[in-house]
Amino acid sequence: MDAAVHEREAAAVRERFEAHRLAWGDADGYGRSFAEGADYLTYYGGRLAGREGIVEGHRGLFAGVLKGSRLWAEITDLEFLAPDVALLHARGAVLKGKRTRPGRRALSVQTYVMTREPAGGWLIRAFQNTRYRPRVEALAGALARLAPKAG
Incomplete structure (x- = not known):
């Protein structure tokens, strides 16, 4: 790719990433960011399977415990695996109340x-969300440094 x-x-x-973030709170709008066969972990x-599963999985959340919340998200890395496939790493969080x-x-x-769709737009085909635990990350790093060196 030039x-x-x-x-x-x-x-x-x-x-697309920004439109996805801004659609938070609207299950149907949020769902439009995903491909028909998307996987959401x-x-x-x-696991929520397919666009409709993702929409229905969020409809109750947006009407209940996540009502009025906002999505904070930022891309930390973007790489094209192929001309029609992008891999993104991001950080995100749900904001409630007056938090910014x-x-x-x-x-x-x-x-x-x-993935880029035949019409040219980009949609989310797979998404995984893992809670960040800085203490666990620090412990894992310390244990890795203590491991015997190969060789």
């Missing part, structure tokens, strides 16, 4: 696989 095409496609992927390990930024304990790390 540089101009890469920049144009990266901008289109980022635009929640931070607690649940998430606390460390509210952060999740997220993986998105986006």
Whole structure:
């Protein structure tokens, strides 16, 4: 992919990502970010299958416990695996009340696989949301440093 095409496609992927973030709270609007056969893995390990499953899985949340909440999200890495496949890593959190930024304990790390549709737009084909635990990350890093070196 040449540089101009890469920049144009990266901008289109980022635009879809932002539209997805802004659609939070509207189950149908949120669902439009996903491909028909999308997979959505929640931070607690649940799986929502297909666009309709994702929409219905969020409808009750948006009417209940997540009513009035907002989605904070930012892309931390974007890579094209193929001309029509983008891999994104992001951080995200649900904001409630007057919060404008998430606390460390509210952060999740997220993986998105986006595919370009035949009509040219980008949609989310797979999404995984994992709660970020800085203490667990620090412990895992310390244990890795203590492991015997191969060789």
